[in-house]
Amino acid sequence: MIHKWILNSAAAKRLKHLTEIIAPSMDEQIMANYLREQWNNLFGNTRIDVMGNLCALSTMEGTTEALQIGVVAHMDTVAIQITNILPNGMLQFRSIGLQPHTLLGQSMKVLTNNGVISGVIGFDPTSQYGQPKGLVLDDLWLDIGARNCDDACQLVEVGNLAVLEPRLEEMENNCLCGTGIDDRIGLFVLNECVMWFAEHSVPVNLYFIGTVQEELGLRGANTAIANLPLDACIIIDVDYATDTPASHENQMGPLHLGKGVGLHAKADNNPVLRRIAKEVANKHQIPYQISLGRFTYGGTDASPLQIQNGGIATLNVNIPCRYMHSPIEMCHKKDVESAIRLIIELVEELGTRQQKKFIPGID
Numbered sequence: 001m002i003h004k005w006i007l008n009s010a011a012a013k014r015l016k017h018l019t020e021i022i023a024p025s026m027d028e029q030i031m032a033n034y035l036r037e038q039w040n041n042l043f044g045n046t047r048i049d050v051m052g053n054l055c056a057l058s059t060m061e062g063t064t065e066a067l068q069i070g071v072v073a074h075m076d077t078v079a080i081q082i083t084n085i086l087p088n089g090m091l092q093f094r095s096i097g098l099q100p101h102t103l104l105g106q107s108m109k110v111l112t113n114n115g116v117i118s119g120v121i122g123f124d125p126t127s128q129y130g131q132p133k134g135l136v137l138d139d140l141w142l143d144i145g146a147r148n149c150d151d152a153c154q155l156v157e158v159g160n161l162a163v164l165e166p167r168l169e170e171m172e173n174n175c176l177c178g179t180g181i182d183d184r185i186g187l188f189v190l191n192e193c194v195m196w197f198a199e200h201s202v203p204v205n206l207y208f209i210g211t212v213q214e215e216l217g218l219r220g221a222n223t224a225i226a227n228l229p230l231d232a233c234i235i236i237d238v239d240y241a242t243d244t245p246a247s248h249e250n251q252m253g254p255l256h257l258g259k260g261v262g263l264h265a266k267a268d269n270n271p272v273l274r275r276i277a278k279e280v281a282n283k284h285q286i287p288y289q290i291s292l293g294r295f296t297y298g299g300t301d302a303s304p305l306q307i308q309n310g311g312i313a314t315l316n317v318n319i320p321c322r323y324m325h326s327p328i329e330m331c332h333k334k335d336v337e338s339a340i341r342l343i344i345e346l347v348e349e350l351g352t353r354q355q356k357k358f359i360p361g362i363d
Contacts, residue, residue, distance in 0.1 A: 005340045007333045015188045019168040024079030024161040025215045031075045042198035053224035054210040070207040070233035073186040074214030082160045089146030097215045100135045102326045107165035119144040174333040181329035186236035204351040221301035231356045232313040235302045238321035239291045253292040257332040260287025261339040262318035267297035268306045270313035272358040280345045313358035
């Protein structure tokens with residue numbers, strides 16, 4: 001069946017709301033609880049594990065022996081963590097995935113025990129950023145407007161996390177830009193698929209999984225599916241778009257905004273599952289691109305998931321993304337649409353085949 005899914009105004013509102021939820025690595029609880037409430041209403045079969053990973057199970061009556069498929073996206077975003085409170089009330093910090101030059105003057109939102117407060121990344125404007133050593137985190141601080149150390153201690157404590165102030169805007173030619181596109185856009189794709197499969201039956205046992213601590217070394221994924229009997233797993237994330245002046249296409253290959261979802265040709269992606277995905281995309285005229293990423297393996301939850309439970313067939317479905325791990329990232333509506341359509345059609349195709357073996361060369 002050919003499914004049409006369009007990122008219309010209602011879907012855009014859902015995406016914007018998802019983008020505004022603060023969920024830095026190590027503190028994804030707000031996002032997990034928000035999604036769990038939604039998924040419980042749809043399936044009534046959700047759980048959060050000891051690390052904070054969220055999982056919902058959709059089963060069809062009589063499909064206990066059916067194909068077991070996971071659909072995964074990570075819930076966390078890059079962030080900073082407060083490490084010290086200075087006498088003047090300024091806050092020193094360390095980074096979770098953000099480089100110093102991307103932080104200058106940025107507005108931040110700090111998760112505290114008493115809620116969310118605002119801050120800004122301070123720096124020395126007289127230096128013209130000309131430090132001989134190059135800009136490092138020690139040249140920056142987080143300013144929350146505190147008068148002194150005692151005042152700051154009333155608001156925050158060492159260990160609190162902060163994210164770039166959330167925002168999302170639609171640009172010309174169906175482009176979207178905002179904070180945390182990595183991986184809010186993948187999480188949005190996952191959530192739209194959850195809603196779709198809640199209304200459309202497929203002869204497959206589906207596990208919808210939101211992982212934690214992806215930006216801290218892919219840590220949550222190891223726990224998320226350690227005891228799940230998965231035959232295959234689809235990982236939704238972003239990948240480096242190469243349609244910029246400094247593209248590195250000579251190493252990463254072409255991956256352009258608006259030309260379709262990316263399918264990884266990497267060591268941590270199963271070639272049989274990738275071939276089936278390409279066949280499905282071609283059959284249903286869903287635009288896609290072969291993407292390579294920065295390295296031949298690693299960088300997404302596919303790496304730890306692939307080697308769980310004796311080996312799982314993994315497939316990355318990637319949204320091309322410009323300016324990853326910066327204050328403003330960019331993607332394209334058409335690529336989001338193609339990702340959702342491809343996942344829906346691929347799951348239905350796998351359900352029809354009931355294919356449980358994805359051994360390269362033997363399929």
